[in-house]
Amino acid sequence: MAEHGPLCVGIDPHPGLLSAWGLPDDATGVRAFAMTVVEALGGRVAALKPQSAFFERHGSAGIAVLEEVLAAARGAGSTQVVLDAKRGDIGSTMAGYADAYLGEHAPLACDALTVSPYLGFGSLGPAVEAAARTGRGLFVLALTSNPEGPEVQHAVLPAGHAAGGSAVARTIARAAGELNAAETARTGAALGSVGLVVGATIGTAADELEMALDQVGGPFLAPGVGAQGAGAAEIAQVFGGARHGVLASTSRAVLGAGPDARSLLDAARRAADEVAAAVR
Numbered sequence: 001m002a003e004h005g006p007l008c009v010g011i012d013p014h015p016g017l018l019s020a021w022g023l024p025d026d027a028t029g030v031r032a033f034a035m036t037v038v039e040a041l042g043g044r045v046a047a048l049k050p051q052s053a054f055f056e057r058h059g060s061a062g063i064a065v066l067e068e069v070l071a072a073a074r075g076a077g078s079t080q081v082v083l084d085a086k087r088g089d090i091g092s093t094m095a096g097y098a099d100a101y102l103g104e105h106a107p108l109a110c111d112a113l114t115v116s117p118y119l120g121f122g123s124l125g126p127a128v129e130a131a132a133r134t135g136r137g138l139f140v141l142a143l144t145s146n147p148e149g150p151e152v153q154h155a156v157l158p159a160g161h162a163a164g165g166s167a168v169a170r171t172i173a174r175a176a177g178e179l180n181a182a183e184t185a186r187t188g189a190a191l192g193s194v195g196l197v198v199g200a201t202i203g204t205a206a207d208e209l210e211m212a213l214d215q216v217g218g219p220f221l222a223p224g225v226g227a228q229g230a231g232a233a234e235i236a237q238v239f240g241g242a243r244h245g246v247l248a249s250t251s252r253a254v255l256g257a258g259p260d261a262r263s264l265l266d267a268a269r270r271a272a273d274e275v276a277a278a279v280r
């Protein structure tokens with residue numbers, strides 16, 4: 001983030017973008033699309049974030065392409081690879097996802113994985129353990145950028161629950177904060193490995209966390225920049241004093257500049273400069 005500016009570029013091969021790039025809506029088109037992004041931006045942006053859904057929609061051929069794209073992106077030097085798969089399940093099944101994405105010999109290995117805590121934060125245990133063991137990270141959904149998120153994330157826990165009267169999202173931020181505090185006390189690192197997803201579009205909703213965002217002690221993946229309407233002003237508004245930990249994420253706003261590699265890089269650099277100014 002310090003080297004390239006705190007920008008993550010999503011690799012989201014939407015059917016509409018494949019068509020705009022003159023590519024077929026099949027696994028070969030997805031491969032050409034994703035590899036073009038990796039070649040144009042690998043080693044030149046802080047992070048790349050393949051969106052698993054757009055690979056999965058092509059079945060086993062698409063997943064094989066995702067495997068190849070993850071390996072190529074991880075080989076591209078100083079760029080972190082965040083896989084956006086938003087996985088979440090009961091703990092024993094979560095262990096399967098941990099093997100797939102975070103284990104020692106994970107076929108779909110990434111540097112960090114997006115996970116959903118909405119089966120209860122504790123259900124993520126196997127992913128937390130695998131990430132710690134293999135030196136990887138997680139981005140846990142907390143306050144997402146979509147308008148439907150608040151009906152779950154802002155829901156208030158009943159009296160009698162240990163966090164009764166607080167929003168569900170607060171329990172997630174607190175649990176992540178505890179893991180990060182234990183890790184940073186041990187390692188001395190500035191930030192722990194359990195990041196949160198907090199959309200750049202959420203306005204004042206971080207108030208639901210009833211804690212300063214910098215108490216989370218981990219990075220924030222902040223999608224919603226570009227196509228969903230957020231920019232520098234929104235990042236500054238949402239994150240305030242915690243903005244040094246923000247990795248802003250954008251997909252369509254940069255991908256729309258392709259397929260020309262130079263245009264992709266120019267669009268990414270413009271976006272990175274804008275978010276760097278916003279978090280300074």
Ligand SMILES: O=C(O)c1cc(=O)[nH]c(=O)n1[C@@H]1O[C@H](COP(=O)(O)O)[C@@H](O)[C@H]1O
Nearest residue numbers: 051084114144145199223227228250251252
């Ligand atoms: O985890 C994510 O990255 C994510 C979380 C969230 O709250 N909102 C959100 O838009 N995303 C993802 O970020 C990308 C946003 O793409 P654009 O709207 O094109 O920038 C998509 O792949 C979304 O699935």
